[in-house]
Amino acid sequence: MKKILVTGANGQLGSELKVLSSRYSQFDWVFANRITVTLDNLVLLKEQLNEIDPDIILNCGAYTAVDKAEAEKEQAFMVNHLAVELIARYSEENKAKLIHISTDYVFDGSSSIALNEEAETNPINIYGESKRAGEIACMKENLNSIIIRTSWVYSKFGNNFVKTMQRLMQERELINVVNDQIGSPTYAADLAQAMIEIIESPNWIPGIYNYSNEGEISWFEFALAIKEFGGYNCNIKGIPSASYLTPAKRPKFSLLDKSKIKLIYGLGIPNYKKSLKKMFA
Template sequence: MKKILVTGSNGQLGSELQSLAAAYSNFEFVFTDRSKLSLEKPETISAYLTAVRPDYIINCAAYTAVDKAESEPELADLINHQAVEALAQWSFLHRAKLIHISTDYVFDGTSALPLKEDDATNPQNEYGRTKLRGEQAALKENPESIIIRTSWVYSEFGNNFVKTMLRLMKERDTLNVVEDQIGSPTYAKDLAQAVLAIISQDQWQGGIYHYSNEGAISWHEFALAIKEMAALDCEISGIPSSQFPTPAKRPAYSLLDTSKIKATYGLSVANYRRSLALCLNNILS
């Protein structure tokens, strides 16, 4: 039986993989968190992996505190770059297959067209820079690595935009949400299913892929969809990002083109409204 090691198993994607694991009984899953495998200590990774001997590694772990990364660039680099390098080195030496999750923040946000995998990268914050270095290290150390860039991830697990909006809409009469950043949300369950579908296929084609749900929207439009589906009364106004300054600059446009992953692995990608409705049903039921 093939063994799948999942890092960051308590995060949004890791939690969704845990909930799906029972449906993939032909695999043995090993779920790790920072107490078992600390990506803050890349020098410990090889010994841990040698003890577990996975056939597949799904790296869901990351330093994702985008604003905090501006003041903690060394820690972000340890987790998002150096640890990924160690995972890729081990996977190459032991002929394991690595799927590494990356981000739309490797782009600068100046495009007006959905972003393809070979479009020029130009991250505008420390988080994006460390994630890009992780991508580059993974493909250098193990060219057969699969990198999946995703965006605006949410789920019923952990902290995310959807759960924050639900809470704030119940607490307040009015909300201001940024309206000039365009992308597409990603339901972590959809991404988890896509990752497991790739592993379950006979083919394996390394390289970079993009995955998010279908539909180009702003954060403001995303909040309006949450309000509508959850039947809440809060008044939501759109504001420019200049009125909501943050330590880290966000890309104004980071809509991902998902045609490559659909064509290569025969995946269907749901519209964001369908997936948001499913997630809200799970949260609110």
């Protein structure tokens, strides 16, 4: 029986994998939180990996506090770069398969067409820089690894845009949402399912892949869809990013082209509205 280690088990993606795992009892699942797999202590991390001895690693653990990363650069790079480097090296040395999760924030947002895996990276914040450093290290240490870039992740678990909107729409009569950042949301349950399908596939084709739900929208349009499915009465006003300043800059355009993952793994990717409706259900 193959043993699958899921890091970041209490995060959105890890939690969705946990839900799905009961359907895949042919695997021995190990769900590791930040104590059982310590991504900010490399000495401990190496010992923990040796002890768990996985056949497959799904690295969903990350430092994801985008604004906080501006002040905590060392911590962000420790988890998103150095720990990834160690995990990739471990998986290469021990012939374990590795799927590592990355982000659309490796791009600067200057594109006007959907970004494929070959598009030039140029992160504009510390979080993006740390994730890009992790990608480079992962590919260098383990040529056989798979990296999945995703965007705007949400789930019924953890903290995310959908849950924040749900709360605000019940508390306030009016909310402002940026309308000039374009991309596509990702329902973590869909991404979790895609990862399992890749593991189960007879083909293991290493490299970088993009995954998000279908649709090209702004955060404002996403908020309108949340309002629709939640039946909220709150008014939503679209505002430019310049009116909502954050410590970390965000890419203006980070829509991901999913052609490669659909072609190679035959994945059916749902439209964002279909998946959002599923989460509300």
